[in-house]
Amino acid sequence: MDFTQKTILAMLIIGGLAGWVMHRSDFCLTGMVRDVFLTRSYLMLRVLFLYVILSALSFEVMRRLGVSIQAFGPPGLAHLLGGVGFGLGMTLSGNCVFGSVYRFGSGEVTGATTILGLVFGSLIFFEFATPISGALKRIALFKAATIPELFEVDPLYIILPLVFVGALLISSWARAGKLSMKSFISSFLQPWKAALVIAFLGTLSILTFGIPLSISTLYSKAATQLEALILPQHIINNAYFTKGIAIELPFQAGKITIDNGPALDTLSAAQGSLFIGIFFGAFISAKVAGDYEINFRIPPRHYLLAFVGGAIMALSARIAEGCNVWHILGGLPYLSTSSLLFLFGLFTGSYLGSRILQRAIITTPGSAE
Template identity: 30%
Template sequence: MLISGLLIGAALGFVLQRGRFCVTGAFRDVWIAKNTWWLSALFVAIAVQSVGVWVLDALGVITLSSTGFAWLATIVGGFVFGFGIVLAGGCATGTYYRAGEGLVGSWFALLFYALFAAISKYGPLAGTTQALRGITTEHGTIHETLHVSPWILVALLVAVAALWARHHLTKPRMKVATLPPERTGLNHLLFEKAWNPFATAVVIGLIALAAWPASWATGREFGLGITGPSANIANYLTTGDLEMVDWGVLLVVGILVGSFIAAKGSGEFKIRVPDAQTIVRSIAGGALMGIGAAWAGGCTIGNGLVETSMFSWQGWIGLGAMILGTGAAAKIFIAPRKKSAAPGRVPAGV
């Protein structure tokens, strides 16, 4: 049954790469471009998964439960993670699928993300992580706090996601260059045609949903997750402990495989070596991602996609903290470059 992790990971990596689904870009665009197009697509993915997850829970296929909310660790860790993804040039899944495309900077970011996630979960920083996550509140979910049925929140989420998507779909948007319309067929759809962000989001939501029963069947009682499996890879490589190789580890390996297949098929795979400054930033960003995700209990997938679908406080507060962290880093590292490159200005050094 572990092989299902590899297959679902490959499907996720393929869809992420072909759909260019980048959560870092979604967060960054909120601050730099004042655009919520990709953020609204993320909400569609969350809504699709949320409906399915609560149906699975109602049918007894899985059993959703909650613990206390580690509020301080979630806020601080989410902010640190959000800051780090700007330096790294991608969030957890974004770094994986860009590594599969041949981006050497993402290789460095991925290496240090896994390393520092392991350090924060199992190594010298484990005590700090445990101390932060030991500060909790009683209720871990929004519906517990409000004393309402989770289905009320499901209905509200679906309505918000649908209206938000409709708002963007009815607005004019810059057209993406595509191949001539006479090209048709499965190969054109899979490797040539530009994918609609909202269609991509629906597919990601369905893949996230499929991960629940597949993972549950192996004894891992959760859906998609990136940080824990990445830390387990680093742990396995340093200790040789085969118990670390679980469904989640095969999932993240599958993301690399799927994104590589997509990039090769679409002609987008190429080994690209960045300059020294980009490599240093990738390393720093990867380290911050690993620490932040370990403290927050999840990354843009574990918290931003999965926990949000369960209406946990960790998921939604963590999502907000990541957006704020991304905004802070964008204002420091991206906004000045945009200003220096604006018409009428001469960039420094030119």
């Protein structure tokens, strides 16, 4: 098999396992941030910390072994504002780019609605937001792309103390029962166990394809192909769709090709395979657990919020050069300064979204589910 075929197969397997695990544990990156404001719950943030500690160590080991890892750029205003927008969108929707897929696979129709919103938001970006995004990306805050670069030290001087302190905190939380969630469902998987699996899958993704787990660019590609069907001449005349890059991966003996146009590239092939894997992994998990059910009888405002939230996420992901999965599951373990800035914006946007939800749904008489 060639590099692309190996990547497709690997991402199908990685996606299938991720979809199963995320469904069984309801491993929700949206809830990690949103629940801090809505329910004052910090359990999933502790689980995220566990993931970051494990992945930071594995990323650094891979880097020192010469594994090709797609680097994160220096921080700019685009990452902060993109994070704010993404936090707002994911909180309104109740899903993110991963959550919408595994929930769609397990029968939740708002997951599908969010996916439609993500594609629609990508179309809006192409037509209206590209110049704004370009201007924001030119406003850099500083040149250091990672925390070690910022302090001009070897990454181990940051990672080893982080791992040591993290191990103490995680051990303390585990003894106090602050990493476990109460559940009476026999098939439920504790989120901290899911974090271990997803950290392993993220490492496999880099070993296979050189990039952390992410699928946000796939929605952009779907929007491009849709526009090419409807307005082919517009695609031809727009300079944005003529751009593309190729990134060599010496360790993996291949290269990542990224084409802004409708043509398939290795990135969309990898992310498309990951999408399919997550969907069917969650679908099979729900079927085996006996809780697969499609329910269209939900308030219309929930459909609207899912769609609008998805559109906002798509716009914001393009501005911030990545979604919450890219920056949280990939950038934070990489010690990326742009991802830290995105995370700050994400919490800010989620706070705003939580306030909107509290006024629009939670405090509305008769709207509680």
